[in-house]
Amino acid sequence: MKTPVTALLGLLSSLCLSACHSGHPATIAPHVRHTWRFPESGVTFHDEFSQGRLNGCQQTGPDQFHLTISPENKPINPSPWYAFQVRSEQPRQLRLHLVLTADGSVLRPRLSTDGKTWRLIPKEDFTANRATHDAWVTLQTGPRPVWVAAQELVGxxxxxxxxxxxxxxxxxxxxxxxxxxxxxxxxxxxxxxxxxxxxxxxxxxxxxxxxxxxxxxxxxxxxxxxxxxxxxxxxxxxxxxxxxxxxxxxxxxxxxxxxxxxxxxxxxxxxxxxxxxxxxxxxxxxxxxxxxxxxxxxxxxxxxxxxxxxxxxxxxxxxxxxxxxxxxxxxxxxxxxxxxxxxxxxxxxxxxxxxxxxxxxxxxxxxxxxxxxxxxxxxxxxxxxxxxxxxxxxxxxxxxxxx
The missing domain is CATH 3.40.630.10 (Zn peptidases)
Structure with missing residues (x-):
């Protein structure tokens, strides 16, 4: 049996879905750009640039980070976008866990050190799981910042x-x-x-x-x-x-x-x-x-x-x-x-x-x-x-x- 709270949540979900597909506006969650600093490891992430999108960042191990990617509203077409910059004070290899909070598959990242010239990350350094809406990225970093994005930045x-x-x-x-x-x-x-x-x-x-x-x-x-x-x-x-x-x-x-x-x-x-x-x-x-x-x-x-x-x-x-x-x-x-x-x-x-x-x-x-x-x-x-x-x-x- 549905509780009153469950029923209310279901009704709200149905209304949101109906609004999205009928073309009515869905409430936007304003994206606040941010810099995440981890002094003990000397690693910094940020999305403070045009087209930047990273919704959360936590360190989960000595060289491992959990990155959250969220859309502007839900439900939404599964076309996940992310773009952020990462650097470390000393050269090191990082393991990044990119997790979507909505349906979709994390696209294989493109990397750049100048924001203009881009290359696909090697296949062996990327694993995605569409069923769980997440991916793992192995990334070499150092003092020179690296842009990481779903596609090259053409903004x-x-x-x-x-x-x-x-x-x-x-x-x-x-x-x-x-x-x-x-x-x-x-x-x-x-x-x-x-x-x-x-x-x-x-x-x-x-x-x-x-x-x-x-x-x-x-x-x-x-x-x-x-x-x-x-x-x-x-x-x-x-x-x-x-x-x-x-x-x-x-x-x-x-x-x-x-x-x-x-x-x-x-x-x-x-x-x-x-x-x-x-x-x-x-x-x-x-x-x-x-x-x-x-x-x-x-x-x-x-x-x-x-x-x-x-x-x-x-x-x-x-x-x-x-x-x-x-x-x-x-x-x-x-x-x-x-x-x-x-x-x-x-x-x-x-x-x-x-x-x-x-x-x-x-x-x-x-x-x-x-x-x-x-x-x-x-x-x-x-x-x-x-x-x-x-x-x-x-x-x-x-x-x-x-x-």
Missing amino acids: LSALNGWMDRKAALPFAREAPIGQSIEGRPLRSLTFSETDRAQYVFILGRQHPPEVTGSLALMTFVDTLTADTALARRYRGRFKTVVIPLVNPDGIEHGHWRSNLGGVDTNRDWKKFSQPETRAVSGALVRLGKAPGAKPCLFLDFHSTGKDVFYCQPDSEPTSLPAFTSRWLADIRARFPGYKFKREDAHNVGVPTSKGWAHQTFGIPAITYELGYSTDRKLIRQVSQGAAESMMTLLLEENSKTTR
């Missing part, structure tokens, strides 16, 4: 620096479209060498930990803005609108999934309860619904455990029939060893940006997910090839309609 500084360089191009135009909850600008860049209002819309980083999506987006856009004959022809026919940082607050605070309002922004494309989704959708509608405008394609870059394109089925009417199949077939032909899936029935009816864009503009709308562990060189190669293929196919379609 606000890196992305804003990249946008600054792109905004300086002679055919680029930047337009602020709004602010995040914490007042960070939501930046929109348009690249074009034409007055024609044919648009390709590109979004990125709705989810804070999804670094590989940003890596792909940057290479993809670099290819569209390159000084090549293909890119110049493309820019002479199409305008590309890029919003690479939809959720800057979540990135800054090292969130697993949500914005500062406790909402998964890629589940808010119906209610538009958050300033970020209202600003981004409003900007795209103002462009795409203007007189004479012709949106052509929508791409949203993400990350997950595998490389996958989430699309509409070919039977679904779009302004470019069979474009998606042709594009993905060309990517496979260019990179026969590249393993990815196409899924047409993912999140049907869920208020994602992809579903909203297809419904609003009647165009192919695709979520491109890059694997967390996909080789970074391969990401750059495929993203460049995918951008070249997209430009070629869109130019072919354009030539058909202008004959």
Whole structure:
């Protein structure tokens, strides 16, 4: 028999779960950055930097430490993010026990001594157990600090620096479209060498930990803005609108999934309860619904455990029939060893940006997910090839309609 306390806890849990899946905000647990010092062993941990996240640290042995990693709210998508720095006064080997307080699997860490150059920790120094939501890491430390993170740090500084360089191009135009909850600008860049209002819309980083999506987006856009004959022809026919940082607050605070309002922004494309989704959708509608405008394609870059394109089925009417199949077939032909899936029935009816864009503009709308562990060189190669293929196919379609 359930006690009154048990029944109340069950009711509260059900309400929390219902709120999360209905798109209502879940209360955020503010992350307080901290430094943990252990004078007897001369070891220091801290997460006092952008994207830093470590929720607890205890010494459990002479060279052994228990590290707690918690999300910003619960229940939450199992995409654990952690990032911290560790140093020891004398060279020594540490055993770190990373323990999640929510569902998920601890990703194999990436290490850096400068915050810019990263390497995967050797396989023999890492053991994870998804069933128990924990992992063990063997780490060599010394006076020089070591960054330890679920993915390399590609955050606000890196992305804003990249946008600054792109905004300086002679055919680029930047337009602020709004602010995040914490007042960070939501930046929109348009690249074009034409007055024609044919648009390709590109979004990125709705989810804070999804670094590989940003890596792909940057290479993809670099290819569209390159000084090549293909890119110049493309820019002479199409305008590309890029919003690479939809959720800057979540990135800054090292969130697993949500914005500062406790909402998964890629589940808010119906209610538009958050300033970020209202600003981004409003900007795209103002462009795409203007007189004479012709949106052509929508791409949203993400990350997950595998490389996958989430699309509409070919039977679904779009302004470019069979474009998606042709594009993905060309990517496979260019990179026969590249393993990815196409899924047409993912999140049907869920208020994602992809579903909203297809419904609003009647165009192919695709979520491109890059694997967390996909080789970074391969990401750059495929993203460049995918951008070249997209430009070629869109130019072919354009030539058909202008004959």
